[in-house]
Amino acid sequence: MGRWEPGAGGRLREAALNLYLERGFEQTMVADIAERAGVTARTFFRHFADKREVLFDAAAELEEKSLAALEAAPATASPLEAVAAALDAVAGIIGHDRDLARTRHAVIMANADLRERELIKLAHLSAALADGLRRRGIAAAEASLAAETGSAVYRVAFQRWVDADDLDLRDAIDQSFAQLRTLTASD
Incomplete structure (x- = not known):
């Protein structure tokens, strides 16, 4: 998982939205989003304060x-x-x-x-x-x-x-x- 990969924010948003639809918002964890996007959870938190911010940033x-x-x-x-x-x-x-x-x-x-x-x-x-x-x-x-x-x-x-x-x-x-x-x- 690359630390500074370009486009990570967009990939994280896409992964989060797809997971929210598949599993539901409550059942989706930040680690799941990061894994699907091919980045670390730490990278997720560089882009979003929490999993709600994917929707409201x-x-x-x-x-x-x-x-x-x-x-x-x-x-x-x-x-x-x-x-x-x-x-x-x-x-x-x-x-x-x-x-x-x-x-x-x-x-x-x-x-x-x-x-x-x-x-x-x-x-x-x-x-x-x-x-x-x-x-x-x-x-x-x-x-x-x-x-x-x-x-x-x-x-x-x-x-x-x-x-x-x-x-x-x-x-x-x-x-x-x-x-x-x-x-x-x-x-």
Whole structure:
């Protein structure tokens, strides 16, 4: 087992996801993941803090890039338009690999603790977007409502995307925002 083999992080992620699907998350040990990836457990811990982080290690990048997109939105953008820009950045990171997203989603949905962790991650992102909106001068209640609405739109769009074969994640987000506008339109 090579100590500094290139691509170890990707191999570890692939091995972990496959083992989580085969055996279940709880039944998979770090040593099993490392062995399947052809590295040592020590190498695993150079890439991931624990076996959950295989699933959640992109959270910081998602938050950073979504906040940058929110901040870069035009000053004339409404709070929801700014949130939509942030979600577009998320789609740019996640939306290129539906198979990986499907596998990750299946593993998370099969484990209550992982579902809770996913919801916490989404809540943290929503709170960060609300803070970003407040920095743009949006009132606290409006900022929170826009960020939480964006989070709901994202969850619905993401589910549609992983269930589909011919839908782009960005399109799914756009369609969900359009459906929201239809739902909230007054007669």
